[in-house]
Amino acid sequence: MDSTRAPVAFGRWDVPLLFGRLQQPEAAERLRSLASLCDLMRDPERLYRTVTGGFLEQLQDLLKDEDPSVRSKTCELLHLVTAHSIGRQAVLSSSLLPSLSQLLDDSSSSSRINALRALNCLALLPAGADALLCLVPKLMLKLQQQDGEDEDDGDDGDEEEVLLLSTISCCSRLDALPALASDGVSLLGRKLTRRSPEVRREAAASLMELSIPVEGKRQVCEGAVLPVLVGLLQDEDVDVRTNAAGVVMNVAIITAGKLRCLDLDVVPVLLDLLSKRLEEDERSKALVLYSLRALTALAEAPDGRRLLLQQLPLLARTTEARHPDIRRAAQTAVRVVTWTP
Amino acid sequence: MASSSHGHKHSNGLYTFSSRPRPVDSSSKCREPSSERTQYNYGNIMYDRRVVRGNTHAQHILPTTAQPDPAETQKQMIKKRAAARKQAWKQWRLRTPEALQGRKHIDVQTELYLEELSDHIVSTHAECQTDAFLDKPSTPLFIPAKSGKDVGTQIEEGELFDFDREVQPVLEVLVGRTVEQALLEVMEEEELACLKAQQRAFEELRHNELAEVERLQEQERRHSEEKERRVAQQKEVLKKERETAEKIAARAYTQQYLADLIPAVFTSLRNHGYFYDPVEKDIEMNFFPWLMAEVNNTLEKRYIAREMLDAIICDVTEKRLEEFKELDTQSARDWQV
Numbered sequence: 001m002d003s004t005r006a007p008v009a010f011g012r013w014d015v016p017l018l019f020g021r022l023q024q025p026e027a028a029e030r031l032r033s034l035a036s037l038c039d040l041m042r043d044p045e046r047l048y049r050t051v052t053g054g055f056l057e058q059l060q061d062l063l064k065d066e067d068p069s070v071r072s073k074t075c076e077l078l079h080l081v082t083a084h085s086i087g088r089q090a091v092l093s094s095s096l097l098p099s100l101s102q103l104l105d106d107s108s109s110s111s112r113i114n115a116l117r118a119l120n121c122l123a124l125l126p127a128g129a130d131a132l133l134c135l136v137p138k139l140m141l142k143l144q145q146q147d148g149e150d151e152d153d154g155d156d157g158d159e160e161e162v163l164l165l166s167t168i169s170c171c172s173r174l175d176a177l178p179a180l181a182s183d184g185v186s187l188l189g190r191k192l193t194r195r196s197p198e199v200r201r202e203a204a205a206s207l208m209e210l211s212i213p214v215e216g217k218r219q220v221c222e223g224a225v226l227p228v229l230v231g232l233l234q235d236e237d238v239d240v241r242t243n244a245a246g247v248v249m250n251v252a253i254i255t256a257g258k259l260r261c262l263d264l265d266v267v268p269v270l271l272d273l274l275s276k277r278l279e280e281d282e283r284s285k286a287l288v289l290y291s292l293r294a295l296t297a298l299a300e301a302p303d304g305r306r307l308l309l310q311q312l313p314l315l316a317r318t319t320e321a322r323h324p325d326i327r328r329a330a331q332t333a334v335r336v337v338t339w340t341p
Numbered sequence: 342m343a344s345s346s347h348g349h350k351h352s353n354g355l356y357t358f359s360s361r362p363r364p365v366d367s368s369s370k371c372r373e374p375s376s377e378r379t380q381y382n383y384g385n386i387m388y389d390r391r392v393v394r395g396n397t398h399a400q401h402i403l404p405t406t407a408q409p410d411p412a413e414t415q416k417q418m419i420k421k422r423a424a425a426r427k428q429a430w431k432q433w434r435l436r437t438p439e440a441l442q443g444r445k446h447i448d449v450q451t452e453l454y455l456e457e458l459s460d461h462i463v464s465t466h467a468e469c470q471t472d473a474f475l476d477k478p479s480t481p482l483f484i485p486a487k488s489g490k491d492v493g494t495q496i497e498e499g500e501l502f503d504f505d506r507e508v509q510p511v512l513e514v515l516v517g518r519t520v521e522q523a524l525l526e527v528m529e530e531e532e533l534a535c536l537k538a539q540q541r542a543f544e545e546l547r548h549n550e551l552a553e554v555e556r557l558q559e560q561e562r563r564h565s566e567e568k569e570r571r572v573a574q575q576k577e578v579l580k581k582e583r584e585t586a587e588k589i590a591a592r593a594y595t596q597q598y599l600a601d602l603i604p605a606v607f608t609s610l611r612n613h614g615y616f617y618d619p620v621e622k623d624i625e626m627n628f629f630p631w632l633m634a635e636v637n638n639t640l641e642k643r644y645i646a647r648e649m650l651d652a653i654i655c656d657v658t659e660k661r662l663e664e665f666k667e668l669d670t671q672s673a674r675d676w677q678v
Contacts, residue, residue, distance in 0.1 A: 249552045253559045286545040293552045300560060
């Protein structure tokens with residue numbers, strides 16, 4: 001028998017029995033029961049029974065347990081629960097969210113990471129993102145704390161950052177104002193220069209969400225973020241490039257953005273991206289689209305139009321691409337470039 | 342009693358009794374007259390002395406009509422009285438004549454079967470008791486008589502079944518189930534990945550379209566702003582033109598107005614005497630006042646002289662008057678004297 005797992009009863013009695021064991025005073029016993037529960041929760045049927053049986057409320061006490069390994073295991077269990085929509089709804093409707101968010105300040109990193117994972121899964125749901133909107137300032141604060149830590153923190157710190165950033169980007173998809181209000185742009189700008197590509201990708205994705213409202217666009221223009229982004233357009237990772245192109249696309253919509261982008265000489269870079277990626281790679285389709293849109297936006301400024309008129313053949317070639325979206329975007333671009341007042 | 346209820350109908354006519362059931366009357370001494378016996382005095386049948394209770398074997402045979410008397414203390418008296426009455430009655434009762442000599446009257450039973458009458462009932466006690474249960478002795482072992490021959494056998498290793506062959510289906514099932522579960526999980530993961538990819542595609546499309554929409558919005562806004570500006574500019578231009586036209590008109594008018602301003606000015610100035618001959622002015626300014634002053638002086642001198650003269654004359658005349666007055670008075674005094 002596996003000594004790290006408690007014995008599991010047969011049939012319908014397995015989950016209630018294990019939950020009953022969770023009340024025991026010994027921490028090791030609780031840990032074993034939690035480990036067994038984690039294994040069991042991967043089965044959707046059991047998950048459904050757990051959720052409808054209302055056992056999740058007992059986890060509330062465990063989240064405040066003294067033993068850190070118990071806490072982290074409970075968070076892992078919650079992460080598994082949030083993998084299914086029923087579990088997500090149950091967690092949202094129960095009062096587990098405040099306790100989870102308190103765990104973000106926990107001393108042990110594994111419980112922090114697991115809590116972040118659970119919150120991340122929750123944030124993928126619009127209702128969950130709605131509930132987590134009030135947590136966004138706290139998450140930004142945590143990001144700032146991460147910033148102050150040592151650069152070579154290792155994988156753990158990176159993973160925390162990645163999770164934090166992805167949660168923030170999911171919440172900002174719904175409503176970007178709280179993140180903007182807590183000075184999100186400058187904070188994320190700093191994250192753009194981190195070593196690990198995941199962090200950069202998530203930071204760029206969050207910036208893309210943040211730059212959708214007009215306020216965000218203005219902030220991105222005013223901050224020193226744009227040069228970094230233009231630099232990121234030539235990053236190795238495709239996703240980072242895609243997200244950076246997305247931010248540029250959003251920013252170039254306002255006039256100030258256009259001028260700044262043209263100042264930074266972004267047009268050749270984008271054209272370069274276009275010409276390299278005309279093949280039918282799924283991942284790069286987004287890149288092509290974003291670059292096309294960015295170019296379209298830039299073409300509305302007279303300087304941009306002049307530059308792009310010279311590159312008209314390249315754009316014309318893009319209109320023969322196979323994907324209908326790309327074709328449409330290229331046609332719009334051509335139309336804008338050749339427009340006269 | 343039965344006749345009185347004969348033909349009595351039940352109140353609602355459902356059933357008719359030939360003899361209506363009634364409870365037994367309690368034969369008490371304080372009996373109401375028969376006219377008031379509509380309300381029956383029900384007596385409790387359990388306490389009715391007429392009902393025979395208990396062991397009937399020890400009863401008095403043919404009990405005489407004893408008066409029922411509830412009072413215990415009067416029982417003996419009543420008994421005595423009863424005995425006395427009985428005695429008295431015995432004397433007056435018609436009796437059978439005495440038996441002849443040598444004969445005796447005895448009571449005889451005349452029924453078919455003779456019965457021994459006695460007070461003392463012969464009774465015997467009889468008891469019966471079952472024996473205590475004895476343990477059933479154990480059944481002896483049934484050993485059937487031996488029949489047939491004795492034969493022995495032994496199963497060697499590998500003769501009954503081949504483990505490898507037998508275990509195959511079990512293994513297949515186990516492995517199959519495991520693999521099936523794994524496949525399910527992998528399919529689930531694939532499905533999740535598919536969903537994620539779909540979500541990503543949707544997100545990209547959404548961003549795209551959002552950017553496009555915003556760009557178009559911006560364009561619209563800019564165009565409209567541009568239009569506004571152009572219109573404003575045009576308005577400015579128009580206003581300026583109008584102002585210029587007004588200015589030109591004003592200028593022409595003032596020019597015309599001011600054309601004959603100068604002669605008019607000069608004329609009016611001349612009329613007001615601003616252009617003068619200096620010599621004439623000088624004569625007027627300086628010479629004439631001096632002349633007038635001199636004339637005034639001379640005239641004044643003359644006036645002063647005349648005044649002085651007047652004064653002198655006045656003085657003289659006054660003095661003369663006074664002298665004349667003195668003379669007058671003197672002469673008057675003189676005359677009086």
